[in-house]
Amino acid sequence: MSEHKDFLRTIVEEDLASGKYKEIHTRFPPEPNGFPHIGHAKSICINFGIARDYHGLCNLRMDDTNPTTEDTKYVEALKDAVEWLGFKWDDSVRYTSDYFPELYGYAVELIKMGKAYVDSLSEEEIREYRGTVTEPGKRSKYAERSVEENLDLFERMKNGEFKDGEHVLRAKIDMSAANMKMRDPLLYRIRHAHHYRAGDKWHVYPMYDFGHCLSDYIEGITHSICTLEFENNRDIYDWVLDTLGLKSPRPYQHEFARLSINYTVMSKRLLLQLVNEGRVSGWDDPRLPTIAGYRRRGYTPESIINFCDSIGIAKANSTVDVAQLEFAIRDDLNPKVPRVMCVLDPLKVTISNYEGTEEFDAPYYPEDVPKEGSRKVPFSKEIYIEREDFSENPPKGYYRLTPDQAVRLRHGYIITCKEVIKDADGNITEIIAEYNPESKSGSDTSGIKVKSAIQWVDANTAKSVEVRLYDRLFKDEAPQTLEDINPDSLKVIKNALIEPAVITDKPDERFQFERQGYFYADPVDYTDEAPVFNKIVGLKDSWHK
Ligand code: ATP
Ligand code: MG
Ligand code: MG
Numbered sequence: 323m324s325e326h327k328d329f330l331r332t333i334v335e336e337d338l339a340s341g342k343y344k345e346i347h348t349r350f351p352p353e354p355n356g357f358p359h360i361g362h363a364k365s366i367c368i369n370f371g372i373a374r375d376y377h378g379l380c381n382l383r384m385d386d387t388n389p390t391t392e393d394t395k396y397v398e399a400l401k402d403a404v405e406w407l408g409f410k411w412d413d414s415v416r417y418t419s420d421y422f423p424e425l426y427g428y429a430v431e432l433i434k435m436g437k438a439y440v441d442s443l444s445e446e447e448i449r450e451y452r453g454t455v456t457e458p459g460k461r462s463k464y465a466e467r468s469v470e471e472n473l474d475l476f477e478r479m480k481n482g483e484f485k486d487g488e489h490v491l492r493a494k495i496d497m498s499a500a501n502m503k504m505r506d507p508l509l510y511r512i513r514h515a516h517h518y519r520a521g522d523k524w525h526v527y528p529m530y531d532f533g534h535c536l537s538d539y540i541e542g543i544t545h546s547i548c549t550l551e552f553e554n555n556r557d558i559y560d561w562v563l564d565t566l567g568l569k570s571p572r573p574y575q576h577e578f579a580r581l582s583i584n585y586t587v588m589s590k591r592l593l594l595q596l597v598n599e600g601r602v603s604g605w606d607d608p609r610l611p612t613i614a615g616y617r618r619r620g621y622t623p624e625s626i627i628n629f630c631d632s633i634g635i636a637k638a639n640s641t642v643d644v645a646q647l648e649f650a651i652r653d654d655l656n657p658k659v660p661r662v663m664c665v666l667d668p669l670k671v672t673i674s675n676y677e678g679t680e681e682f683d684a685p686y687y688p689e690d691v692p693k694e695g696s697r698k699v700p701f702s703k704e705i706y707i708e709r710e711d712f713s714e715n716p717p718k719g720y721y722r723l724t725p726d727q728a729v730r731l732r733h734g735y736i737i738t739c740k741e742v743i744k745d746a747d748g749n750i751t752e753i754i755a756e757y758n759p760e761s762k763s764g765s766d767t768s769g770i771k772v773k774s775a776i777q778w779v780d781a782n783t784a785k786s787v788e789v790r791l792y793d794r795l796f797k798d799e800a801p802q803t804l805e806d807i808n809p810d811s812l813k814v815i816k817n818a819l820i821e822p823a824v825i826t827d828k829p830d831e832r833f834q835f836e837r838q839g840y841f842y843a844d845p846v847d848y849t850d851e852a853p854v855f856n857k858i859v860g861l862k863d864s865w866h867k
Contacts (some may be wrong), residue, residue, distance in 0.1 A: 326394045327762060328634060328635035329373060329578075329635065329637065329705065330368065330545070330547060330576060330578065330635055331372060331375065331376075331496060333545070333576060334372055334376055334545060336345055337377075337544070337545075338376065343544045343571055345377070345378050345379070345544075346372065346373065346376050346378035346379075346382070346544045346545060347373070347378055347380070347412075347456070347541070347542050347543050347544045347545075347571075348369040348370070348372055348373050348378065348379075348380045348384070348543065348544070348545050348546075348547060349369060349379075349380060349381040349383050349416075349538065349541060349543050349546070350362075350365055350366050350369045350370065350380065350381070350382055350383070350404065350411075351383040351384075351385045351418075351534070351537070352383075352384065352385060352398060352400050353384070353385045353386065353387075353388065353391075353392065354384045354385075354386055354392045354393060354396035354397045354518075355388065355391040355393070355590060356590035356593055356594055356605075357396065357399045357403075357593070357605040357612045357613070357614050357640075358399060358400050358403045358612065358613050359583065359588050359590075359593065359610075359612045359613065360583060360588070360611045360612075360616070360622070360629075360647070361580055361581045361582070361588050361611075361625070362403065362613070363403070363407060363613060363626050363627075363630055364580075364581040364630045364633075365547070365549075366403070366404055366407055366409060367407070367627055367630040367631065368547055368578065368630075368635060369547055370404070370407075370409035370410075370411075370421070371631075372545070372547075373809060374409075377799045378544075379412035380409070380411060380592075381411055381412050381413070381416050381541055381543070382400070382404055382411035382413075382415050382416065383400065383416040383417070383418065383537065383541070383555075383793050384397055384400070384415065384416070384417045384418065384419070384790070385418050385530075385533070385537070386417055386418055386419045386517075386518070386519060387418050387419070387527050387528050387529070387533050388527065389401060389513055389515040389517035389518070389520075389524075389527060389529070390513070390514060390515050392517070392518050392519075393570045394517050394518055394519075394584070396636065397415070399605065399613075399614060401415060402613075402614070403613040403614070406613065406617060406623055407613075407623045407626065407627060408623050408627070416537075416541060416773070418528075418533050418534075418537050419517060419519045419520045419686050421533070421536070421537055421540055422520060422524055422528070422724060424533065424536075424540060425528050425533055425537075426480065426526075428532075428536055428562075428566055429476065429477065429491060429509060429510060429528075429532070430473065431566060432493065432509070432565065432566065433469060433473055433476060433491075433538060433560075434469055434473070435565070436469060436494065437493060437494050437565050438472070438474050438491055438492065438493050438494060438509060438615075439464060439465050439467055439491070439492055439494055440463050440464065440467060440472050440475040440476055440479070440489050440490070440491055440492075441462045441464045441465065441489065441490050441491075441492045441506075442462075442473075442488065442489050443464065444487070444552065445487060446450075447462075448462075448490070448508075451497070452497075452502065452505050453497070453502075453505065453681060456503065457499065458498030459497040459498060459505045459506075461497045461506065462492075462506075465492075465494060465506070473826055476490060476491055476510075476526075479491070479510070479512055479524065479525065479526050480524070480525060480526050482514065482525035484512055485512070485514075486488070486511075486512050486513060486514055487512065488510075488512060489512060490508050490509075490510060490511050490512070491508070491509045491510035491511075491526070492506045492507065492508055492509060493506055493507050493509055493558070493561070493562070494506060495507070495558075499557075500690065501554055501557050502554070503531070503554045503555055503557060503558055504557050504558065504561070507531050507558050507790075508529050508531075509528065509529055509532040510526045510527065510528055510529065510532065511526065511527060512525055512526055512580060513525065513526070513527045528553075530721075531555055531558040531562070532562060534546075534559070534570075535558075535559040535560075535562050535563050535573070535575075536562065536563075536711065538573040539563060539568050539572070539573055542571055543571075543573040544571050544573055544574075545573070545574065545576060546559070546573045546574065546575045546576070546732075547576050547577075547578065548577055548578075549577060549578060549579070549580040550577045550578065550579055550580065550637075550639060551580070552575065552577060553577050555575075556575045556577070556742055559575045560574075560575075560802050567768050577637075578584075578635050578636065578637065579635075579636040579638055579639045579640065580639060581630075581633070581642060582639070582641045582642070583641065583642050583643075583644050583647065584641050584642070584643055584644055584799045584800065585609060585794040585795070585796050585797075585798075585799060586610075586611045586794070586795055586796060586801070587611075587801055588611055592803075592804065593605075593610065593611075593612065595804060596610070596795075596804065597840070598802070601804065601807065602795070606618045606846075608620075608637075608792055608856050609791070609792050609793075609794075609795040609811050609812065610795065611627070611665075613827035617845075618844070618845060618846065618856070619792065619856050619858055620831075620832055620840065620841070620842025621651050621854055621858065622651065622652050622654050622655070623831075625647075625650045625651040625654040625655075626650070628650045628653070628654065629650035629651075631644065632646065632650065633646065641800070644794070645863050646740050648859045648860075648863065649863070651858060651859050652840065652861070652862075654834060654860055655834070655840050655858070656691075656834075657690075657691050657692075658691075658693075658828045658832070659832045659833055659834050659840065660686035660687060660695065660830050660833055660834070661686060661687065661688060661833070661834045661836050662686070662697075662820070662821055662823065662824050662833050662834070662835060663699070663732060663777040663778060663779060663820070663821045663835070663836055664777065664779070664787070664789070664818055664819065664820040664824075664835040664836075664838060664841070664855075665706050665707065665708050665777060665778065665779050665784075665818060665819045665820075666708065666789060666815050666818045666838065667708060667709040667710065667815070667818075668706035668707075668708075668709070668779075668817075668818075668819050669706060669707055669708070669709040669711075669712060669750065669753065670704065670705075670751070670752045670753070670755045670780075670781070671705050671706065671707050671708055671737070671754075671755050672702070672703060672704055672752060672753070672754050672755070672799075673703050673704075673705065673737060673750070673755050673757050674703075674740065674754055674755070674756055674758065675756045675757060676702070676703045676757050676797075678702070679701065679702045679780075679782075680700075680701050680702075681698035681699060681700050681701065682698070682699045682701060682733045682734050683696055683698065683699075683733075684696055684697060684698075684699045684732075684733040686777065686829055690866060695829055697821075697823035697827050697829070698823065699733050699734070699780075699821055699823070700780040700782070700783040700821075700822065701731075701734055701735075701780055702780050702781070702782055704780075704781035704782065705731070705778045705779065705780055705781055706778060706779050706781060706784065707723070707731075707753075707776055707777075707778045708776065708777065708837075709750075710722075711723055711729070711776045711777075712724070712739070712750070712753060714742060714750070721773035721774040722773075722774055722776055723737070723739055723753070723755075723776070724739065725739050725742065725826070727773070727774070728758075728770060728772050729772055729773075729774060729776055730761070730763065730773045730774070730775040730776070731770045731775070731776065731778045732763075732776060732777050732778065732836060733763050734756040734762065734763055734778070734833045735758060735759070735761045735762055735763070736757065736758045736760070736761035736766075736768060736770050736772055737755040737756065737757050737758075738755060738756050738757075739753055739754075739755050740754045740755055740756055741753070741754035758770060761857070767774065776837070777835070777836045777837055777838075779819045779820065779821050780821070781821045783821075784819040784820060784821060784822065785819070785820050785821075785822055785824070785825050785853065786817050786818070786819060787818050787819070787820045787825075787853040787854070787855060788813055788814065788815065788816055788817075788818070788847075788852070788853070788854045788855070789814075789815040789818040789841070789854075789855050789857065790812065790813075790815075790844070790854065790855070790856050790857065791812070791813040791814075791815065792811060792812060792856070793808060793810060793811045793812075793813070794811060794856055795807065795808060795811045796808055797828050818855075820835075820853070820855075824853075825850055825853055831843045831845075832858070834861075835855075837861070838857075838860075838861070839857055839858070839859060839860040839861050840857070840858040840859050840860075840861075841855040841856065841857055841858060842855065842856045842858050843855055844856050
């Protein structure tokens with residue numbers, strides 16, 4: 323458990339200590355209308371994390387009361403995300419739609435108590451009658467309907483006798499309440515639509531404010547944790563449960579600040595639009611802030627969980643810098659993954675004084691990583707280095723290969739540039755170099771000092787691979803619309819070259835390509851014949867340079 327106790331855990335501890343609850347029971351209640359994103363991960367970590375820490379239980383509940391937007395593919399994505407993050411829900415997955423009969427029964431009870439009525443005002447009139455923050459609202463004349471009439475109308479609403487919008491069921495609370503949400507909130511509306519799970523049986527669907535508190539109660543939830551936007555809905559939550567006299571255990575709502583991250587969007591509406599308009603390859607596009615996207619990109623569950631823990635639980639909304647998430651994945655991968663060599667933009671180097679072939683023994687892990695394992699790195703007369711690791715006119719502070727500056731080939735020899743070959747347009751096509759036979763890494767007696775070691779691959783044995791480099795999906799720090807999209811967020815390199823052990827030896831799925839960053843074998847498109855690697859993250863925070 324984290325050292326700094328957050329306010330939710332403080333509440334839970336107090337509730338256990340006072341005996342208010344014997345056992346705590348939380349829930350994660352997404353609406354299955356989109357793929358879960360990093361904000362959902364935050365909520366998953368809070369709800370499942372609290373249940374774990376206090377030996378309680380956490381339900382996974384599909385809050386599926388809106389027939390027009392929900393789908394089983396989203397249910398599957400949500401289950402997947404929770405499992406991938408390593409959490410287990412209590413029993414089987416719950417569905418608010420399974421409670422429709424019970425919820426209907428509670429609505430009938432409210433009607434019988436004179437606490438709910440069928441209103442037949444239009445949507446517009448309902449809005450008008452509600453009043454404003456400074457002006458009290460006025461009650462609909464339909465609020466005078468008798469219990470019998472209300473019962474009859476509500477049943478006929480359920481049976482599908484009326485059109486969408488013709489009637490609604492409302493709670494009879496207070497049309498001049500300071501909290502506008504309490505001005506006779508809607509409990510049910512008519513919807514003639516096919517529900518992905520309940521089929522065509524229902525013609526009335528419960529509103530969030532009615533369905534949520536009762537679903538919590540039905541499941542024996544103790545702490546109903548939601549985001550700040552629902553602060554004003556808490557009064558309705560309490561009103562419904564208290565009016566119906568539901569106790570033991572009686573759930574209470576607690577709000578925390580929703581997570582937002584810069585350079586991306588998290589609203590499901592915008593995410594859906596990105597996917598539907600084909601601006602990304604799908605819900606699992608590695609540039610999206612979806613769990614499926616991070617997963618495909620190569621993020622680990624540990625990194626996401628560590629990130630969620632590190633940002634804490636706040637009571638005021640704020641935006642977290644995406645650099646903090648990137649720190650978490652680097653921090654997780656650094657002590658875990660093998661270091662290998664890959665050249666993204668190959669420049670041929672011919673070593674004129676070398677003949678034959680040899681293999682260098684190279685450990686996969688640096689000394690400070692407590693893991694064992696090494697591979698053979700083949701070497702011969704023809705190699706490739708990164709084009710940007712050679713400069714004819716080096717800027718100040720350039721430590722790599724130049725006509726006057728030797729460089730070490732990582733795990734191999736020191737080479738010196740002898741000649742630069744160019745095509746008719748003046749582009750460098752090849753370097754002729756010489757190696758120093760006494761300079762072999764690990765047994766260097768050459769006495770030559772170099773300022774850096776660069777990655778390289780042997781021309782004869784290197785494998786051609788596709789590398790996908792990702793940048794921020796949005797160029798704007800706080801994007802509002804899809805117009806702020808970064809047109810260069812994906813760069814595909816078709817013919818990068820990688821040392822053969824990565825493909826043949828396969829020491830891992832995630833790697834550090836030395837001096838380039840962390841990469842992941844794409845779980846969908848990768849084959850040994852046509853390998854594809856996704857860049858997870860760079861080696862250091864290069865964005866804010
Ligand atoms: P949207 O507004 O995009 O539709 P939502 O909040 O309606 O998002 P749900 O699927 O209903 O999405 O959310 C499921 C749970 O995840 C809720 O308890 C919600 O509070 C929580 N959640 C959603 N987004 C975030 C976020 N950005 N940060 C923290 N928790 C979130
Ligand atoms: Mg929503
Ligand atoms: Mg919601």
